[in-house]
Amino acid sequence: MNQRRETTMLSRVAESLYWMARYLERAVHTSRLMDVDFQLRLDQSPESSAGRWLRLLEASQAPAPEDGKIDAAMLSHILTLDKTNPSSIISCVAAARENLRQVREQCSTEMWEQLNRLYLQVNGTTATESWQLSSYVFFRAVREGAQLFYGISDSTMAHGEGWRYIQLGRFVERTDALARLIGTHYTWLHSSLDQAVESEEYLEWVGLLKSCAAFESYCKTYTAELRPLRVAEFLLLNPSFPHSVRFSVDNVHESLTAIGELTERKAEQAVRLAGRLSAMLSFSQIDEIMASGANAFVDSIRWQCTQIHNSIHQIYFDYPVESALVA
C-alpha cells in the first residue's frame, strides 16, 4: 500500500519553532541597530548621539535610565550583553537556542549545530574595553551567524509545516520591530517631509535606512537624495524589499495560508487578519498615511500584528480540547 505519510506536528513544537525564529530575528535586528549606531557615533559628538540612544532603547523596549542620561558604553551593555534585559542580544540568542534545544529533533542536525555555535560564541563574549572598541566585529558575527542559520534551514530542512512556523515567527517579529523603529524615528525627527533632509539630520536618516539594511536599495530606487516621505514609503510599502513592512506582512500571510492548507484546520481568522493587513499595506498611499500621521498608521500595524499573533496562538498552539476531538 502506497500511503502518503501523514505529517504530524506537536503544538508545543510549532510554538517553539515560532519563538525560536522570533528571538533570533530580534537578536539580528538589535545587532544591526547597534552596528549602525557604532558607525554613526564616529561621525557625531556624544551630545547629538544621545537622542538616538534613547530612541534605540525605546524601539528595543528596554527601560530608559531614570535620569534620562545615557552614554555609549551603557547603551551597548544594555542592548548587547546584559543578561537581565530580556531583549538584549545575548538573551535573545540564548532564548532562541533554548527553544530550538527543546525541539532539536525537529530541525536538521546542521541547523542545531549552527545555532548552538552562535550561542557559544555570544555567550563566551565579555564586555572588556577592547571589546567595546571592536564590538562591530561582534555585531557582524551575530548577523552572519543568524544568516548562516537561515541559509542552512532553507537548504537542509523540508519546506513543510515546521519550516513555515520558522518563517512565520521571523516575519511577525520583523513586522513588529520595523514598525516600532519607524514609529520612534518619525516621532523624534521633524524634517520637512518632501524635501531632502538637512545635513545635521542626514546621518540619522542614513542610520534609519541602514538599520533596516535598506540604504543601498533605497538609493537604487530613489537616488541618494533622502526625503522622509520616500524613506517612509520605501520602508513601509515596498513590495519586494525584504526589510519592508509590506514584504514582511505578505510573508506572514503566505505562511499562514500554507499552514492552513497543511493542517486542514479552520484557520480563516488568522489568514483573514493577515490578509487584511497585507491589503491595507498594498492599497495605501504614502501621502495619505503621512497626512494622518505616521504614528497612527504604525500603531495600527502593530495592533493588527498582535491580533495575528494571538490568533495563531489560539488556533495552533493552545486550543480547547473539545474543539479538536476527532470522531
Next chain:
Amino acid sequence: MPRPHYQALFQTLLGLPPEEMRRSQQAADLSFLHQGITFTVYGNEEGTERVFPNDLLPRIIPNHEWRKIENGLTQRIAALNLFLEDVYHGGRILADGIVPRELVYSCKHFRREMRGLTVPRGIYVSVCGTDLVRLPDGSFAVLEDNLRVPSGVSYMLANRKVLKKVFPTLFRDYGVSPVDHYAQALLATLRALSPASSSSRHEPTVVLLTPGVFNSAYFEHTFLAQQMGIELVEGRDLLVHDNVVYMRTTAGLKRVDVIYRRVDDDFLDPLCFRRDSSLGVPGLFNAYRAGNVMLANAIGTGIADDKALYAYVPAIIRYYLGEEPVLQNVQTYLLTDRSQREYVLEHLDELVVKAVGESGGYGMLIGPHSTAVEREEFRQRIIAEPRNYIAQPTLSLSRAPCFLDGEAQARHVDLRPYILYGENVTLVPGGLTRVALRRGSLVVNSSQGGGSKDTWVLRA
C-alpha cells in the same frame, strides 16, 4: 602488556606524533560540544549542562567473547520477563520458595496496580541495559540489570560516529561490527508491542515520552526520536479522553498507540502514582489497563532490577529456563540475612555497599576509599533498614588504555550492552564502555566524573 587484539591499535597510535593525537582529541571534544551532546548533573546549581567526556581509544572485544555475552544476556532478559509475568500473575516462583515473597512485596518498585494486567507478548522489559564487568579471571560477569529506563545508548552511537572520523583506516582494517541500526531495531521492537485493536487501522503511532529539557538524558531522547522518526513528546503534549491517549498537534488531536517512556513509574500518571508529578499524563494508567496504549518498558519492572533481587537472578534463570546461567553474577551479601549482615558490618572497609533502589552511582559506599565517618553513617543506615542495602566485594574492575594528558594510561572500565526484546531478542554488537577518568577511581557513572569510549566488537 596490551592484549593481542590491541596490538594493531597500539602500533598505529605509537606511529603518530603526540601532537596529532592531541589534535584528534580536541576535534572530537569540539564535535561533541557543537553537537550539544551534553548531560545534566543534579545537585549543582551552576553549569548544569556538561559535555560527556569521550576517550579516543576504542575498547576492543573479540568476537568469541561477544557471542558469549550475547547468549548470556538473551537468556537473562527472557528469564527476567518470565519472572515479571509470574510475579504479577500467579506468583508460582514465590509459592515454590525460590524467591522470598517479602523480598518482592517490600520492594519500592513493586506496583500492586499491575496485578493481573496482561501485557502484549508477555514482554515487560523491551529495552534493557545490563552492566557487565570483567572479573580477574578474564570472564564477563553481570554487575547490575537496568530494566526501568536505561540510558546511554546515544553515546554508544555518537562515540562510534566520532571514531569513524578519527581512525577510518584502523576502523576498516579491524573489521568492526556496525551498531548504526540500533534506532531501527528499537522502532521495530516498539511496534511489535502495538495493541491488536490498532493494527487494523494503520501503522501504529509510536512516541517517545521525555520528562523534558532539564532531564539528564534529554539529548538522548531527542536523538533517539529523531533517529526513529517518531514524535518526542512531553506529558503536557498528551491527554487521555475515554481511555484513549492523544497528542496535541497543530492539525488537531492524534491517537497514540505505543509510548516509549523515559519517565519513571512514579511520575507517569498523577492520578495513579505521585500526585505532585507534572511530568506525566493524568489518566494514562487507565488507558494502559484498558489496553488502548502500550508502554515500554511496562510499569513495575523495577522489582526485577532491585539490587537485592539481583542475587536471585541465577536461581530465576534455572527455575524458568532449566538452564545454567551463561554469565555469572558478582557475589552479593543480602543484609536481611543476619549472618551475612554481621559479616558485612565487620568488613565495611573492604566492601562496596549499594542502596537497592538507586542507580547512577548515587547512594554508594566504596569501603576502601571511604572515611570512618562515612562507614559509621552506612552502618547506622544498614542497621535501620537492612532491606534497603546490599554489599558486594570491591571489584578490581578491569582496566583499558585511555588517551589522557598526551599518553595512553590505564583506567577502570565497565560495559553496558543494550538488549531489545520485541518479536525476538536483538543486541547490537557493542555497547557503552564507561570509564572512570580519575586515576584509581572505580566509579564510572557520568554523574560522578566518568566518561565513555567506543566499543569495537570484532566481526571475526
